[in-house]
Amino acid sequence: MKTNDSVLLQIDGLQKSFIAPGGASNRIVNVPEFSLAAGAQLALAGESGSGKTTLLNLIAGILKPDTGRILFNGMAVSEFGESRRDRFRAHNIGYIFQTFNLLQGYTCLENVLLGMSFGQGADHMFAENLLKLVGLEGRLQYRPSQLSTGQQQRVAVARALANRPKLVLADEPTGNLDRKNSVAALALIREACRENGAALLLVSHDSEVLGQFDDTQDFAKINQVATVEVPV
Amino acid sequence: MSIVGIVLHSLRQHALSTAVTAASVALAGGLLLTVWVVKTQAQAAFTGVNAGFDAVLGARGSKLQLVLNAIFHLESSPGNVAWQDFLDVQSNLDVELAVPIAVGDNYHGWRIVGTTPDLFLKSEYAPGKKFELRLGGNWFDPARRSAVVGSFVAEKMKLKIGDKFHPFHGLVFDEQMQHSETYVVVGVLKPSNTPVDRVIWIPLEGVQRMSGHGAQADTAVSAVLVKLKAGSALAGFQLDTLYNKQGNRLTFAWPIGRVVAELFDKIGWFDRVLTLVAWLVALVATSSILASIYNSMNERRRELAIFRALGARRTTVSSVIVLEAATISALGVIVGFGFYVGLISIVTRIIRSQTGVVLEPFAFDPVMLWEPVVFVALGALAGIVPAIKAYRTDVAQNLTPRS
Numbered sequence: 058m059k060t061n062d063s064v065l066l067q068i069d070g071l072q073k074s075f076i077a078p079g080g081a082s083n084r085i086v087n088v089p090e091f092s093l094a095a096g097a098q099l100a101l102a103g104e105s106g107s108g109k110t111t112l113l114n115l116i117a118g119i120l121k122p123d124t125g126r127i128l129f130n131g132m133a134v135s136e137f138g139e140s141r142r143d144r145f146r147a148h149n150i151g152y153i154f155q156t157f158n159l160l161q162g163y164t165c166l167e168n169v170l171l172g173m174s175f176g177q178g179a180d181h182m183f184a185e186n187l188l189k190l191v192g193l194e195g196r197l198q199y200r201p202s203q204l205s206t207g208q209q210q211r212v213a214v215a216r217a218l219a220n221r222p223k224l225v226l227a228d229e230p231t232g233n234l235d236r237k238n239s240v241a242a243l244a245l246i247r248e249a250c251r252e253n254g255a256a257l258l259l260v261s262h263d264s265e266v267l268g269q270f271d272d273t274q275d276f277a278k279i280n281q282v283a284t285v286e287v288p289v
Numbered sequence: 290m291s292i293v294g295i296v297l298h299s300l301r302q303h304a305l306s307t308a309v310t311a312a313s314v315a316l317a318g319g320l321l322l323t324v325w326v327v328k329t330q331a332q333a334a335f336t337g338v339n340a341g342f343d344a345v346l347g348a349r350g351s352k353l354q355l356v357l358n359a360i361f362h363l364e365s366s367p368g369n370v371a372w373q374d375f376l377d378v379q380s381n382l383d384v385e386l387a388v389p390i391a392v393g394d395n396y397h398g399w400r401i402v403g404t405t406p407d408l409f410l411k412s413e414y415a416p417g418k419k420f421e422l423r424l425g426g427n428w429f430d431p432a433r434r435s436a437v438v439g440s441f442v443a444e445k446m447k448l449k450i451g452d453k454f455h456p457f458h459g460l461v462f463d464e465q466m467q468h469s470e471t472y473v474v475v476g477v478l479k480p481s482n483t484p485v486d487r488v489i490w491i492p493l494e495g496v497q498r499m500s501g502h503g504a505q506a507d508t509a510v511s512a513v514l515v516k517l518k519a520g521s522a523l524a525g526f527q528l529d530t531l532y533n534k535q536g537n538r539l540t541f542a543w544p545i546g547r548v549v550a551e552l553f554d555k556i557g558w559f560d561r562v563l564t565l566v567a568w569l570v571a572l573v574a575t576s577s578i579l580a581s582i583y584n585s586m587n588e589r590r591r592e593l594a595i596f597r598a599l600g601a602r603r604t605t606v607s608s609v610i611v612l613e614a615a616t617i618s619a620l621g622v623i624v625g626f627g628f629y630v631g632l633i634s635i636v637t638r639i640i641r642s643q644t645g646v647v648l649e650p651f652a653f654d655p656v657m658l659w660e661p662v663v664f665v666a667l668g669a670l671a672g673i674v675p676a677i678k679a680y681r682t683d684v685a686q687n688l689t690p691r692s
Contacts, residue, residue: 111685119598119684140602147600158595158688162302167290174290175600220600 064128065095065223065256066116071125071135073111085111087282088125095130095223098247098257102267103276109260112280113226116258117150118142130223147176151217151255153246155229157209159201165212166197169219176220187215190252191245207238214246218253225250227259231266243269292605295596296612303585307617310574310581314621317574318664319628321567325656326629327636328560330648332553335361336546338483338646340514341412342388343525344543346370346378346532347512352542353552359390359512360545361484361644362400365460366392367540369509374539378513383524385517386411389510391496396454398462399442401489403496406431412516414481426450426476431492437476441486441645448474448489456491458501468499484645515543571667574621578614579671586678593679594687607676611669614676618668622661 073086085108093099103109114120116127118134121142127135134145146152159168169184188197191211201209210230217225227246231239243266250257259266260276267273290298300307340360347355348368357364370389379387388411391403406428409420422428422437429435438448448454452474458466472491480486497507517524525543532541542548553560593606633650641647 114685117598119688140604143597143600143602146598150600152598154598154688158591158598160592160595162298162592167298170290171295171596172599174294175596175605179290216599 063095064092065097065130066091066093066258067126067128068092068116069126069128071112071115071127072123073108073115073120074123084282086115086122086280088112088280091279093224093256093258096251096254096256098250098270098272099259100267100270100273101258101260101276101279102262102264102273103260103280104262107276108280108282109276110228112276113152113228113258113260116224117152117226118146143175148220149223151220151222151225153210153213153217153225153227153230155232157201157213157233159209159212159216161201164198164200165193165204165215168201168212169216172216172219184215184219187218187249188212190249191215206233207242210234210238210242211245214242214249218249218255221253222255224256224258227257229261229263230259231261231263236265239263239266240269292609292612295609296616299609299613300616306581306585307620310577311617311620311624313574313577314618314664314668315624315628317567317571318622318625318660319632320570322625322629322656322660323632323636324563324567325660326633326650326654327640327648328564329654329656330650330652331640331646332550334646334648335553335644336549338549339545340483340485341414341516342386342514342545343517344515344528344541344545345512346374346387346515347540347542349538349540352540352548355512355540355542356545356548358392359514361646362392362402362488363484363644366511369511370513370539372508372510375510375513378515378528381528383518383527384515385519386514387516388412388514389493390512390514391493391509392460392511393496393502394456394458394468394499395460395462396442396456396489397446399446399487399489400460401436401456401491401496403491403493405493408490408514409437412514414483414485418481420481420485421479422476423479429475429490429492431494433492434470434472434495435475435491436472437478437490438474439486439488439490439645440478440480441641442489443477445642448477450474450477456499458499468501470495470499482645482647487642487645515541571664575618575664575667575671578617578668579674581617582610582614582672582675583678586675589679590682590687593682594684597682597684598688603680606682607680610676610679611672614672615665615669618665618671619661621668622664625664 068088068091071086071088074082074084077083101109115122122135125135126133129149134142137145163171165188166184169187170179173179188194191214193208193211196204230246231242234242247257261267338360345355345359347370350367354364354367358366375389378384388405388408394401409428413419429437453471455471456468457463458468528541529543532539596606637648637650
């Protein structure tokens with residue numbers, strides 16, 4: 058799992074539950090221990106509904122854990138208040154969603170610039186370079202609806218790298234792509250992360266996607282929800 | 290991309306609802322400005338109009354009716370003043386100038402007023418400003434059937450020097466009531482922006498001796514315009530006492546401005562109703578901002594969640610919403626000034642044609658400063674409710690389904 062000795066992400070005793078419609082507490086995440094080295098590329102294999110997205114949201118600071126600790130580059134993110142977690146996310150995390158989550162009213166370039174504006178600040182030159190890196194130099198002023206699904210995915214990759222993040226989280230990033238585009242997109246994500254010095258944590262249920270990673274872990278072994286009884 | 294950039298982007302994205310909402314703010318802003326400016330300017334203009342005189346002496350009755358009739362050339366005359374009464378007030382030591390007027394005829398609805406040349410030659414309608422004739426004109430000859438036409442009447446009736454006309458009896462035009470006398474226009478007044486512009490002026494004797502007027506008209510006038518001597522501070526009080534308290538035949542309306550101000554006091558309720566309506570319209574317009582943005586929040590939840598996922602704070606996304614509401618209001622205020630210009634032009638024209646009083650719609654009024662501030666603040670206030678909704682947007686729930 059580790060490519061060098063520098064630990065970027067360290068998780069200990071992480072738990073997160075949600076209240077189900079009936080009022081019962083439903084534990085989604087229970088990760089006793091997990092770590093990721095700086096610059097590493099790791100794929101987590103897990104079925105839909107297994108809590109992969111929730112774990113990524115906890116790492117990104119979108120959700121706050123019930124218990125446990127998330128250390129990122131020495132920072133105890135799990136202890137941060139919401140505003141500080143927002144700031145942390147803007148400066149350290151790049152997020153690629155299965156549904157891309159591009160802003161439909163904005164052009165490709167604006168989507169990338171928007172990703173920057175909450176973090177390091179808008180840098181037109183870098184934004185254009187990122188879009189060039191993902192092969193969209195001729196589509197800067199196109200809106201997402203004017204692009205193919207594969208091209209939209211590439212915009213999402215460029216946006217995830219906009220703030221020079223230390224970690225890119227990819228949640229089923231090829232889930233909406235056909236096989237050919239899926240392979241190309243994955244190669245692009247991995248290459249883009251390598252070029253920008255970002256670690257990559259990818260979650261997927263697709264065995265072909267997982268097969269392209271040297272380092273793969275079974276999410277069910279990391280997230281031990283099945284073994285935990287939660288009193289209601 | 291700054292917060293302002295995001296706001297402008299969002300406004301462009303929702304261009305139609307932005308335009309409609311801003312238009313409603315514009316209508317409200319324009320209406321409020323118009324009501325306010327007309328209210329303050331009309332009061333100032335009407336109370337400031339006195340044709341250069343301090344008081345009006347007329348038949349016993351309402352002071353307001355007397356002033357409206359003699360100064361503004363509105364309303365009917367409350368009655369006649371005997372010639373001797375005119376001579377008495379004219380010879381009063383405190384009176385600098387007394388000018389008699391006689392009314393009772395019209396020309397196609399425009400009032401014909403008989404007077405003496407003193408009105409034009411000895412009085413100033415505003416400090417340092419005397420009535421002037423347009424090129425080639427002359428003042429009327431008291432011994433001839435000649436007329437000097439006010440600028441507004443001349444424009445509307447297309448009267449020019451040398452034109453002849455027959456007066457009609459009464460203050461309301463009735464084509465059956467034409468007098469046989471023929472008058473010749475010998476002069477046209479330059480615009481004075483006073484009610485004088487709306488009158489056809491003929492010699493006093495012309496009205497007094499017009500065919501069909503009663504015999505008593507020969508020795509009576511409708512009112513006397515009185516200018517008191519400067520520095521004679523008590524003169525007004527003395528004449529007020531003489532005519533209004535000791536006497537019971539005549540009314541001395543003094544000072545003219547205060548009499549008109551009493552009119553505005555009497556119709557103050559109407560003014561307050563108008564202002565209230567304007568504020569209610571403003572409230573409705575502000576509510577439309579709230580409704581418009583609030584209704585768009587459901588479709589924007591995902592967008593806001595994406596902002597948050599990219600690192601935007603709760604306060605940032607809620608600020609975007611408040612700023613958006615304030616910007617819509619600001620756009621409305623800007624367009625509202627255009628609406629105000631159109632509306633005030635119409636109102637000014639109507640007031641001028643009905644009263645001869647000219648408002649200055651583009652003169653500075655403090656409302657032009659505070660109205661934009663209040664409207665933008667109201668807009669921002671309207672944005673608070675949807676901003677709270679934006680603040681509470683659950684990022685994880687609105688980004689992707691939980692797996």
